[in-house]
Amino acid sequence: MRAILNAVKTGFTEIWAHKMRSVLSFLAIAAGSVVFIESFAAIFATYERLEKQKEVSGMARMKISQNYSQTYSSPDEYVPPPVIGYEDVVRLREKMPGFYMVSPEGRDWRNVLEYGEHRLTTSLMGVTPEWVKRDFVYTLRGRFLDWHDVENKLRVCVLVKKAAPPPENTFNKSMMKKYNFTGGFDMLVAHNDMLGKAVNIDGFTFTVIGVLEELPYSKRPNTITGSSQDYKVLAPVTTLFHYNFLGAYQSLDISIDTGSEQNFEESLRKINNFLKIRFGDGDFFIVENQLEMIRERIAASMKSALVTISLGMLAFLAGGIGIMNVTLATVFARTREIGVRRAIGASRRDIMLQFIVEAVMLGLIGGVLGSALGYLWGVPIKVMLGMGGSPIKIWMPLVSVFIAAFTAFVFAIYPAWVAAGLKPADALRAE
Amino acid sequence: MSINCSELTKVYEGGKAGWPALRGVSFEIKMGEFVAVTGPSGCGKSTLLNIIGLLDEPSGGQYSLNGRDVFTLSDLERSCPRRDEIGFVFQSFHLLNRLSSIENVALPLMYAGADRAATCERARLLLRRVGLHGKEKKIPLELSGGERQRVAIARALANSPKLILADEPTGNLDSASSKEIMQMLVGLNAEGITVIMVTHDKELAARAGRNLRMRDGRLE
Numbered sequence: 001m002r003a004i005l006n007a008v009k010t011g012f013t014e015i016w017a018h019k020m021r022s023v024l025s026f027l028a029i030a031a032g033s034v035v036f037i038e039s040f041a042a043i044f045a046t047y048e049r050l051e052k053q054k055e056v057s058g059m060a061r062m063k064i065s066q067n068y069s070q071t072y073s074s075p076d077e078y079v080p081p082p083v084i085g086y087e088d089v090v091r092l093r094e095k096m097p098g099f100y101m102v103s104p105e106g107r108d109w110r111n112v113l114e115y116g117e118h119r120l121t122t123s124l125m126g127v128t129p130e131w132v133k134r135d136f137v138y139t140l141r142g143r144f145l146d147w148h149d150v151e152n153k154l155r156v157c158v159l160v161k162k163a164a165p166p167p168e169n170t171f172n173k174s175m176m177k178k179y180n181f182t183g184g185f186d187m188l189v190a191h192n193d194m195l196g197k198a199v200n201i202d203g204f205t206f207t208v209i210g211v212l213e214e215l216p217y218s219k220r221p222n223t224i225t226g227s228s229q230d231y232k233v234l235a236p237v238t239t240l241f242h243y244n245f246l247g248a249y250q251s252l253d254i255s256i257d258t259g260s261e262q263n264f265e266e267s268l269r270k271i272n273n274f275l276k277i278r279f280g281d282g283d284f285f286i287v288e289n290q291l292e293m294i295r296e297r298i299a300a301s302m303k304s305a306l307v308t309i310s311l312g313m314l315a316f317l318a319g320g321i322g323i324m325n326v327t328l329a330t331v332f333a334r335t336r337e338i339g340v341r342r343a344i345g346a347s348r349r350d351i352m353l354q355f356i357v358e359a360v361m362l363g364l365i366g367g368v369l370g371s372a373l374g375y376l377w378g379v380p381i382k383v384m385l386g387m388g389g390s391p392i393k394i395w396m397p398l399v400s401v402f403i404a405a406f407t408a409f410v411f412a413i414y415p416a417w418v419a420a421g422l423k424p425a426d427a428l429r430a431e
Numbered sequence: 432m433s434i435n436c437s438e439l440t441k442v443y444e445g446g447k448a449g450w451p452a453l454r455g456v457s458f459e460i461k462m463g464e465f466v467a468v469t470g471p472s473g474c475g476k477s478t479l480l481n482i483i484g485l486l487d488e489p490s491g492g493q494y495s496l497n498g499r500d501v502f503t504l505s506d507l508e509r510s511c512p513r514r515d516e517i518g519f520v521f522q523s524f525h526l527l528n529r530l531s532s533i534e535n536v537a538l539p540l541m542y543a544g545a546d547r548a549a550t551c552e553r554a555r556l557l558l559r560r561v562g563l564h565g566k567e568k569k570i571p572l573e574l575s576g577g578e579r580q581r582v583a584i585a586r587a588l589a590n591s592p593k594l595i596l597a598d599e600p601t602g603n604l605d606s607a608s609s610k611e612i613m614q615m616l617v618g619l620n621a622e623g624i625t626v627i628m629v630t631h632d633k634e635l636a637a638r639a640g641r642n643l644r645m646r647d648g649r650l651e
Contacts, residue, residue, distance in 0.1 A: 017529055345539050423487060
């Protein structure tokens with residue numbers, strides 16, 4: 001213990017005596033530390049988001065959609081695949097009365113909405129009242145669609161009013177300007193009380209029976225894709241079929257909530273059976289469940305985590321080689337001192353300890369420096385890129401500092417061993 | 432303290448056959464002796480001293496220190512007698528320039544594991560003994576040659592050795608300082624410490640109790 005304390009003291013003297021050299025070594029290891037903390041934080045953020053997602057959406061969710069990835073060996077073999085129509089949804093509902101939610105969704109894009117002198121692009125979505133059972137992130141004014149609307153194919157609609165966008169950054173803003181084709185619609189809904197008004201969509205008059213207001217971003221649970229989907233105008237799915245907004249060739253997506261996680265496997269099997277009986281063999285549809293999607297996402301994020309971590313490791317490796325270089329140089333510059341110390345009684349172990357302790361100190365100080373740097377520079381850069389601050393937990397810098405010290409330790413072993421192996425008489429003769 | 436050498440040889444690596452520095456040296460030194468090793472440059476005096484001081488290993492022959500065959504010992508076991516029983520004084524002082532004189536003197540104590548207060552006290556005492564009272568905080572570069580060598584002697588005495596090995600201790604000093612240093616070594620010998628000194632200087636050699644004259648790696 002005393003030997004280590006003495007080595008630490010000598011180490012401080014040496015580090016102080018060679019400021020430039022020490023600073024360079026600090027920087028080398030600090031770079032590793034910065035990268036490491038960043039990757040740690042990024043991984044942790046992804047992981048937390050997925051965990052939260054799991055809590056919010058539950059495991060009982062799944063989605064049936066058309067399988068677009070079917071292949072045909074020649075154009076002649078192509079037969080139009082079967083589609084899910086509203087009839088199929090009704091039948092599915094009848095067969096599975098125990099499900100909490102069976103919600104069909106049919107989308108139409110680029111509809112023209114006219115209101116007064118406004119003429120705007122928007123998108124329609126055909127749904128049933130079951131739609132509200134999905135994670136409902138809106139407040140409603142007026143009423144939502146009901147079964148009466150659906151059965152009678154009424155031309156009623158519910159408009160979605162967007163929340164104020166999250167804290168903007170320049171990059172996002174410019175992208176929004178370029179790709180947000182329905183910005184006009186958002187403005188219209190935001191600045192006019194549309195409830196009870198008649199609007200004209202693609203030549204058909206619809207009555208606005210309700211307005212859904214999005215919750216502000218901070219209060220909304222993140223969906224699996226990171227942001228909620230872009231709903232604009234909701235109308236009864238039957239109405240959209242009736243007025244040819246949706247064609248007979250278009251397949252509906254069905255969101256299902258089985259209601260309980262216990263018989264999830266069972267439900268999945270039932271659904272697959274239903275599809276097989278109704279549409280025959282062939283992978284015309286895919287049933288995705290959220291659990292699997294989450295698992296896939298975790299696997300994917302782990303993969304990218306490994307990449308980032310290995311980048312951090314590489315950075316540490318570079319830093320470690322820097323420390324090794326410095327320590328070797330120190331050994332050769334201080335050969336005579338090693339001789340002197342040996343002559344007055346230092347053992348090989350003492351010499352080795354001294355150089356290792358010195359290198360570990362370089363690593364420790366570099367690690368602390370890097371952690372501080374990683375924390376400080378992480379803030380402005382991330383704000384500029386609009387990434388939102390990654391959550392840097394207290395253990396991340398600790399682990400990072402530990403790894404920095406450990407790297408230094410590992411890379412100092414060889415130089416220290418060289419130093420300890422010097423014969424005292426030879427070392428004393430060195431210039 | 433007794434030193435027994437028989438047929439010591441030392442060959443330095445390099446060249447085809449190497450370069451023989453010692454070609455069979457046998458002698459015995461008893462406790463309390465003051466021995467001067469003399470001879471022309473390159474005759475192997477320093478090599479001999481390094482081997483006696485456990486800084487170097489002989490290529491052949493036997494060497495026993497206090498009846499122990501030290502070159503069968505491990506490095507750690509050999510570091511102990513080097514630290515506790517032997518003190519070195521070198522021609523070019525070999526002080527650590529970044530440390531103050533008191534820290535230089537304290538180094539061997541530190542390696543011996545003494546506690547801080549005792550180390551400090553002992554180092555101060557030793558510096559006073561060699562006449563450097565008040566210069567504890569000075570680094571070697573602020574001291575004269577004679578003073579530096581006195582620091583070195585204080586350091587050599589740190590762990591109360593029974594043997595002082597001096598390799599041309601006055602080689603870098605003016606005649607006045609040389610005299611002082613020589614006086615000091617003679618004084619230490621009078622206290623019972625065995626002194627082995629390598630020197631060119633016939634005058635200094637004459638003050639030693641016994642002279643070993645070397646030539647071409649052998650004793651004359």
